[in-house]
Amino acid sequence: MSTSSTAPVQTLPREHYLNATYGIRSWLLTTDHKRIALLYLASVTFFFFVGGIFATMIRIHLLTPTGYLVTPENYNKLFTMHGVAMIFFFLIPSIPAVMGNFLVPMMIGAKDVAFPRINLLSWYIYLIGGCFVLYSFSTGGLDTGWTFYTPLSSVYSNSAVTPAVMGIFINGFSSILTGMNFVVTIHTMRAPGMTWFRLPLFIWAQYATSIIFILGTPVIAITLLLVGLERMFHLGFFNPALGGDPILFQHLFWFYSHPAVYIMVLPAMGVVSEIIPTFARKPIFGYSFIAGSSIAIAVIGFLVWAHHMFLTGQSTYSALAFSLLSYLVAIPSAIKVFNWASTLYKGSISYDTPMLYALGFIGLFLIGGLTGLFLACLGLDIHIHDTYFVVAHFHYIMVGGAVMGYVGGLHFWWPKITGKLYPEFLARVAAVILFIGFNLTFFPQFILGYLGMPRRYHNYPPEFQVLNVMSTAGASILALGYLLPMIYLTWSMRYGKVAGPNPWPATGLEWRTDSPPPADNFHVTPEVDWEPYDYNNRPDLGLAAPLAPSPAPAHGDD
Amino acid sequence: MQSQFPLYPDQASNFASSVDSLMVFLTLVSVFFSFAITAAIVYFFFKYHRKQANDVGVPIHGNMRLEAAWIVIPFILAMTMFGWGAVVYVEYRHPPQDTLDIYIVAKQWMWKAQQPTGFREINELHVPVGRDVKLILASEDVIHDFFVPAFRVKMDVVPGRYNTMWFRPTKVGRYHFFCAQYCGTNHALMGGWVTVMEPPDYAAWLSGSSGAEADPVALGEKLFVEKACSTCHLASGLGRAPSLNGLYGAKALLADGSAVTADDAYIRESILQPNAKIVAGYQPLMPAFQGQLTEEQILALTAYIKSLQSQPVPAKGAGVAPATEKK
Numbered sequence: 001m002s003t004s005s006t007a008p009v010q011t012l013p014r015e016h017y018l019n020a021t022y023g024i025r026s027w028l029l030t031t032d033h034k035r036i037a038l039l040y041l042a043s044v045t046f047f048f049f050v051g052g053i054f055a056t057m058i059r060i061h062l063l064t065p066t067g068y069l070v071t072p073e074n075y076n077k078l079f080t081m082h083g084v085a086m087i088f089f090f091l092i093p094s095i096p097a098v099m100g101n102f103l104v105p106m107m108i109g110a111k112d113v114a115f116p117r118i119n120l121l122s123w124y125i126y127l128i129g130g131c132f133v134l135y136s137f138s139t140g141g142l143d144t145g146w147t148f149y150t151p152l153s154s155v156y157s158n159s160a161v162t163p164a165v166m167g168i169f170i171n172g173f174s175s176i177l178t179g180m181n182f183v184v185t186i187h188t189m190r191a192p193g194m195t196w197f198r199l200p201l202f203i204w205a206q207y208a209t210s211i212i213f214i215l216g217t218p219v220i221a222i223t224l225l226l227v228g229l230e231r232m233f234h235l236g237f238f239n240p241a242l243g244g245d246p247i248l249f250q251h252l253f254w255f256y257s258h259p260a261v262y263i264m265v266l267p268a269m270g271v272v273s274e275i276i277p278t279f280a281r282k283p284i285f286g287y288s289f290i291a292g293s294s295i296a297i298a299v300i301g302f303l304v305w306a307h308h309m310f311l312t313g314q315s316t317y318s319a320l321a322f323s324l325l326s327y328l329v330a331i332p333s334a335i336k337v338f339n340w341a342s343t344l345y346k347g348s349i350s351y352d353t354p355m356l357y358a359l360g361f362i363g364l365f366l367i368g369g370l371t372g373l374f375l376a377c378l379g380l381d382i383h384i385h386d387t388y389f390v391v392a393h394f395h396y397i398m399v400g401g402a403v404m405g406y407v408g409g410l411h412f413w414w415p416k417i418t419g420k421l422y423p424e425f426l427a428r429v430a431a432v433i434l435f436i437g438f439n440l441t442f443f444p445q446f447i448l449g450y451l452g453m454p455r456r457y458h459n460y461p462p463e464f465q466v467l468n469v470m471s472t473a474g475a476s477i478l479a480l481g482y483l484l485p486m487i488y489l490t491w492s493m494r495y496g497k498v499a500g501p502n503p504w505p506a507t508g509l510e511w512r513t514d515s516p517p518p519a520d521n522f523h524v525t526p527e528v529d530w531e532p533y534d535y536n537n538r539p540d541l542g543l544a545a546p547l548a549p550s551p552a553p554a555h556g557d558d
Numbered sequence: 559m560q561s562q563f564p565l566y567p568d569q570a571s572n573f574a575s576s577v578d579s580l581m582v583f584l585t586l587v588s589v590f591f592s593f594a595i596t597a598a599i600v601y602f603f604f605k606y607h608r609k610q611a612n613d614v615g616v617p618i619h620g621n622m623r624l625e626a627a628w629i630v631i632p633f634i635l636a637m638t639m640f641g642w643g644a645v646v647y648v649e650y651r652h653p654p655q656d657t658l659d660i661y662i663v664a665k666q667w668m669w670k671a672q673q674p675t676g677f678r679e680i681n682e683l684h685v686p687v688g689r690d691v692k693l694i695l696a697s698e699d700v701i702h703d704f705f706v707p708a709f710r711v712k713m714d715v716v717p718g719r720y721n722t723m724w725f726r727p728t729k730v731g732r733y734h735f736f737c738a739q740y741c742g743t744n745h746a747l748m749g750g751w752v753t754v755m756e757p758p759d760y761a762a763w764l765s766g767s768s769g770a771e772a773d774p775v776a777l778g779e780k781l782f783v784e785k786a787c788s789t790c791h792l793a794s795g796l797g798r799a800p801s802l803n804g805l806y807g808a809k810a811l812l813a814d815g816s817a818v819t820a821d822d823a824y825i826r827e828s829i830l831q832p833n834a835k836i837v838a839g840y841q842p843l844m845p846a847f848q849g850q851l852t853e854e855q856i857l858a859l860t861a862y863i864k865s866l867q868s869q870p871v872p873a874k875g876a877g878v879a880p881a882t883e884k885k
Contacts, residue, residue: 072743145740151717152700152742156666240718241849246701247716280606282615289625311703312714313721316651320644327636331629338628339620341595344602347615351607359599366595370588377639379646380580382573383710386703386738450581452567452707454738457746461734466563535614544612 010500012419013514020519031116032519037102038417039123044090044098045486047130050137051085052482054078059441059475065462075458076143077159083146085137088168089130091398092260094406095267096213097126097178100206102417104182106510106517107200109191109526114184122177125170132167136160145456147257150238150249154230162231165224172221175263179213182206191509193528197291200508200532201284204291205270208298212259212266215302220256223249247312254305262301264398265365266294268405269336272358275412276340277533278506279355280347281543284533286339293332300329310381319378326376333369337362352504353427357408360435364400368393371446389449395442407434407485414489415503419516420496426488434481440474505541507533570733570754571709572726576646578710583642587635650711653724657692658685663853664715664737665698667744672857675764676774681750683735685727686760692724694822696853703739706752712738720823727754778862781855785847793866795875799844800837804871806864808878811838820878825860837877 017034027035058078061069070078101119105112113119136142140160144153153161186207190199226237227249236242238249277284284290306314306322340362349355371393374380384390408431415421444467453464460468502511507530513522530537566578606615660683661672671683685691695704695715704723705712708731713723737748755763782788790799809817810824813836818824827834829851832844851859871878 072746076740076743076745143742147740149701149740152740156700156742240716243848246718280615281608281613283617283619285618286620286625289620310647311712312701313716313719316648319647319651323644323647324640327640330636331633334632335625335629337595338624341598341602342621342624344599344606346618347602347606348608348613349603349606349615359603362599363596366592367588370592373588373636373639374581374584377580377584377643378648379577379643379650380584381643382647382650382712383577383707385712386705447565450566451564452705452734452736454705454736454746456740459746534617536617542612543614544610 010498012498013516013518015518016419016514016516017519018418018516029120031112031120033101033105033113033116033119034417034517034521036119036123037098037100040093040097040101040126043123043127043130044094047085047089048094050134051082051090052479054082054085056475056479058082059472061458062460062468063472065460065465067458070458072458073143074141076145076456077141079456080142080145081137084133084142084164084168087146087260087264087398088171089126089133091264091402092175093126093178094264094402095271095409096182096206096209096263097122097174099202099271099406099409099413100178100182100209100267103202103413103510104185104206105189106416106513106521107203107508108186108189108194109509109522109528110185110189111520111522113181114189115181118177119181122174122181125177126174129167129169129171129174132163132170136162136164136167139163147253148224148227148249149253150227150230150244150246151240154227154237154249155239155241162228165228169221169225169228172217175213175217179210179217182210183214186210191526191528194509195528197288198528198530198532199291200270201273201287201290201294202267202270204294205266205273208294209263209266211298212263212301216256216259216263219252220260223252223256226252247309247314250309250312251306254308255302258305258308259298259301261394261397262297264402265405266297268361268402268409269294269365271405271409271412272340272361273336274506274508275354275358275408276343278412278504279350279352279358280344281349281535282343282347282533283531283535284339285342285345286335287532289335290339293335296332297329300325300332304329307376307381310378311385323376323378327373330369330373330376333365337366337369351428353422353424353431354408354412356428356431356435357404357411360431361401361404361408363435364396364404364438367443368396368400371396383452384449386455387449388445388453388455391455392442392445392449395445400438400442404434404438407482410485410489412504413510414492415499416510416515416517418493418496419499419514420492421499421503422485422492422496423488426484430481430484430488433477433484437474437477437479437481441471441478442474444468444470444474502541505543507535507538507541567710568708568729568731568733570727570729570731571706571711572728573646573650573710574708574728576649580639580643580646584639587639650724653692653722654690657690657724659692659694660685661857662693662695662704662715663698663857664695664702664704664741664748666700666742667737667748669704669735669737669748669750670854672774672854673764676861677764683750683752684760684763685752685754686757687727687730687754689757690724690726692722695721695723696857698853700741701739702737702741702748704735705738706733706735708733709752714739720826727752730754730756774858774861775865777855778858778860778865781859782862785851787859790844792875793869793872795872797875798841800840800877801872801875802863803866803869804876805878806867810835810877812836813838813840822860825863826856829856829859840877 061067142164143159144157236244238244238246304326307326310319448467499515501515663670672678697715697717702715709725711725713721733752735752790797791802795801805820810820830848833842836842
């Protein structure tokens with residue numbers, strides 16, 4: 001901690017949001033967005049644990065070609081429940097609902113979100129949906145794959161599909177309400193002087209994510225409801241024996257579930273866009289390009305869904321159109337990566353833990369994004385579709401990208417959330433372990449996929465064993481990388497050093513108030529008269545004068 | 559030859575080298591950009607490491623030329639990838655003329671292949687080297703996917719419709735095939751072997767093994783009578799439904815004035831949902847057989863109708879376009 005060593009000794013504020021009121025009721029009936037964020041933190045961590053246990057069992061089972069841990073039925077349930085728990089109940093709410101709830105009002109200088117009670121309601125809806133899904137997991141399990149392809153899910157599966165799809169249907173309303181809350185909050189509750197182009201890039205990312213929540217989630221909710229109705233009442237939406245079309249399900253499913261990938265990764269990009277300028281102590285390179293690319297991803301992301309379906313027998317013209325659009329959505333992602341890398345140029349760069357996570361994110365997202373180009377390539381997709389290549393690709397995006405962003409963001413804002421610092425050395429070690437473990441787990445899977453190992457196999461030809469053993473070895477390192485932060489972050493809540501209001505220091509509004517913040521966030525309503533990530537006109541940060549005069553454009557870039 | 563740690567499967571079809579070339583191109587582009595960006599990040603990370611605790615960076619807000627460059631260059635590369643990939647895909651989705659047609663029926667959790675002679679094999683597929691082979695895929699239950707890594711080809715097998723895929727084996731040998739679309743409990747066990755043989759070996763294998771099997775044409779003819787198709791579809795063209803002589807592969811003239819090629823998919827649809835396309839000059843009288851026939855029965859009926867291809871077409875009551883339009 002190069003910065004905290006010179007800072008004066010800090011003390012916790014006397015009263016803050018954590019001790020403003022006491023008792024279980026004050027938490028379960030809270031409308032404080034910061035406490036709701038912590039409720040989400042606890043519940044998504046629970047689902048991360050559930051999904052993580054399933055993942056561990058999957059990797060142990062795959063150590064040998066015939067597998068010795070579980071039966072085929074149970075293996076199919078493990079990967080299905082791993083996917084459902086991780087995607088719908090961890091990844092999608094992780095950054096938006098945990099960090100978004102904590103940070104959106106604080107970053108724009110508001111006291112709370114626009115609809116605090118709806119905000120609490122959305123957490124309860126999430127819990128109810130989660131209970132349905134846990135009921136499904138514990139009463140027969142779920143073996144359809146998280147993609148619920150029909151007619152397997154709607155006619156042939158003997159597992160507890162109906163409660164699971166009901167759970168996801170209900171959970172969808174939580175996403176919709178959160179998205180609506182953020183859009184209204186960002187539009188109407190910005191502090192004086194907080195213009196659109198002064199917004200932190202995390203807010204742009206949350207805004208783009210909220211649009212996807214509102215427009216995409218109803219589609220998955222209705223689609224899964226139709227699956228439930230087809231199971232319960234033998235209606236023929238998707239069952240070809242009753243005149244339905246199983247491919248229609250895939251169109252509807254991916255219309256949401258492809259944009260859902262951007263729900264996971266856009267907020268992580270927002271986190272990275274906050275961390276990099278803070279630890280390079282300079283304005284972000286190409287602010288408006290990063291902000292605009294978030295919106296571009298959200299919009300174009302809605303137009304690429306059928307690239308999951310190139311080999312369903314869809315028309316060649318349709319495949320051509322969706323391949324072309326999929327390549328277009330790669331461009332805004334590339335813009336972000338180039339701008340992040342350029343931000344480091346002539347910075348004053350520290351090795352603090354959040355920075356390690358942000359740089360790790362860029363590396364892993366780079367591989368995940370580039371391999372997306374392989375899958376969007378029509379000719380190549382004929383071979384690698386539905387193989388481990390796909391598994392490796394989307395884990396690089398969702399785990400390498402979204403989870404690295406999430407854990408990095410947790411470290412970055414942990415001093416703000418708890419008022420305490422985590423043990424820096426241990427945290428850096430954990431970040432490196434996570435990065436190495438992740439690559440060892442998932443890189444071999446690209447090769448496995450190209451060699452032809454299909455997804456969702458409990459049993460594989462012996463020639464694939466070496467790479468599977470490497471992957472399982474990596475997973476054990478990866479598990480350590482996740483357990484360490486869980487332990488020391490929990491430890492630091494009680495024993496960590498007091499952080500002070502702005503330990504890094506960072507330029508955002510959330511750092512202009514106590515750590516932890518008071519229940520109303522700010523003692524006085526803040527006014528913004530600086531550009532985002534501006535270190536040279538901020539004497540309040542106590543840093544040296546800039547090395548060179550700033551061109552200081554009006555809107556962050558020229 | 560494959561090394562101890564291969565990076566790609568055997569190359570055993572006409573698509574293997576084109577897919578692998580795409581893979582090499584995309585990998586080279588990706589490796590170049592990964593290394594360039596990673597090198598820049600690592601270099602900046604150490605070069606601009608913070609020297610004094612209260613240092614700040616040089617305020618640089620952006621550069622329009624750079625932004626333009628990293629929009630335009632990736633765009634050009636992306637379009638190259640798109641175009642090249644599209645060429646391979648379009649070739650794959652359009653089988654050549656005069657293929658060896660093999661029917662594949664998938665069900666939980668096995669594959670049945672039916673050779674043109676009617677010989678059927680389970681979880682095995684024998685094909686001759688150097689011949690264009692077209693697989694016509696049908697499913698009895700859920701969605702499956704026929705995947706031969708050594709050929710670099712796969713295609714979903716969707717219940718309720720036919721999908722087709724094709725390849726030309728280029729190397730004699732035995733290669734894995736897998737089910738690539740998750741289909742329930744024993745998905746991982748639903749695979750087998752493709753055996754690529756020299757054409758004389760294939761011919762010998764086929765003639766040696768077809769004796770015991772039911773002839774699909776005979777089976778189809780039997781069904782044609784059993785299901786009472788024969789009461790209306792009279793060969794003479796004088797029945798309440800068009801004669802099927804010479805139908806297969808010809809253009810059927812429809813009531814709405816359009817014409818459609820009478821291929822496997824059309825015949826399948828006309829059996830299961832006869833009202834979808836009505837032949838010009840006929841009433842929609844035929845009952846729908848949706849849900850009443852197995853995929854294999856439909857294949858047998860199709861084989862029978864195909865066998866009528868060479869029968870004399872009646873002047874009236876055939877429902878097909880004049881012979882000049884036939885292939």
